[in-house]
Amino acid sequence: MKIRIGHLYPDYLNIYADRGNIAVLTRRAAWRGDEVELTTLSVGDTLESGAYDLLYVGGGQDREQALVAQDLGSKRDAVLAAVADGAAMLAVCGGYQLLGRSYRDFHGVELPGIALFPLETVAGERRMIGDVLLECELEPGVRRTLAGFENHAGRTLLDPGAEPLGRVVAGFGNDGESGYEGCRVGRAVGTYLHGPLLPRNPWFADWVLAQALAHASGGEPPELARLPDDLEAEAHAVSARRAETRGGRFS
Numbered sequence: 001m002k003i004r005i006g007h008l009y010p011d012y013l014n015i016y017a018d019r020g021n022i023a024v025l026t027r028r029a030a031w032r033g034d035e036v037e038l039t040t041l042s043v044g045d046t047l048e049s050g051a052y053d054l055l056y057v058g059g060g061q062d063r064e065q066a067l068v069a070q071d072l073g074s075k076r077d078a079v080l081a082a083v084a085d086g087a088a089m090l091a092v093c094g095g096y097q098l099l100g101r102s103y104r105d106f107h108g109v110e111l112p113g114i115a116l117f118p119l120e121t122v123a124g125e126r127r128m129i130g131d132v133l134l135e136c137e138l139e140p141g142v143r144r145t146l147a148g149f150e151n152h153a154g155r156t157l158l159d160p161g162a163e164p165l166g167r168v169v170a171g172f173g174n175d176g177e178s179g180y181e182g183c184r185v186g187r188a189v190g191t192y193l194h195g196p197l198l199p200r201n202p203w204f205a206d207w208v209l210a211q212a213l214a215h216a217s218g219g220e221p222p223e224l225a226r227l228p229d230d231l232e233a234e235a236h237a238v239s240a241r242r243a244e245t246r247g248g249r250f251s
């Protein structure tokens with residue numbers, strides 16, 4: 001199968017090696033005989049809503065978010081239509097914040113979001129930095145952990161009834177209080193977890209790939225062949241241990 005990935009603003013939103021997530025998706029697809037066709041989309045580029053099986057956006061500082069927010073607004077309808085049509089989406093930190101209704105930055109400047117996710121974010125005085133561990137249940141009854149790293153001033157408030165990505169086991173998560181992290185709408189997921197996230201969470205990389213393959217085939221997410229993820233499992237264990245011993249400390 002061919003998986004068409006649209007990578008939004010790689011030249012603006014890419015901190016903590018967030019673009020490494022694309023490398024993981026590309027390699028894991030190739031190991032199973034699937035092909036990734038990657039298109040980068042930045043300021044001024046047109047996003048064709050039906051052209052992608054997976055949209056991806058990384059994180060960035062307030063300055064970079066301000067440089068792309070207006071352009072993202074011009075892509076709003078296409079992104080919402082793509083996700084409504086069943087395309088998968090993964091958004092990290094600053095990108096995640098701009099997929100909500102708005103992000104008020106550290107200086108009180110309100111950046112408009114595209115309201116894909118039912119949430120809004122307001123930057124606080126102190127940054128929330130450190131290793132994070134979540135417990136997720138993306139499939140009913142199947143609980144797994146996600147381990148990563150967070151660094152954000154933004155406090156994200158989900159609307160009542162909104163679905164988080166996971167429960168915080170260690171770390172801050174969305175706002176350091178709710179006990180939840182991230183947000184999910186169908187096949188679209190937003191998270192504060194950098195790292196990059198996917199090398200140390202192969203099950204989640206495969207979940208994202210399966211959602212994209214479902215869109216590409218017009219069917220259900222396929223059961224993917226298992227890969228020898230020993231190194232990935234070790235990286236996850238190290239990251240999880242770090243989170244449990246030192247996650248969730250204000251800077």
Ligand code: GLN
Pocket residue numbers: 015058059060061062065092093094095097123151152153154
């Ligand atoms: N600038 C945003 C914040 O501070 C997002 C940071 C990030 O992407 N790591 O909350």
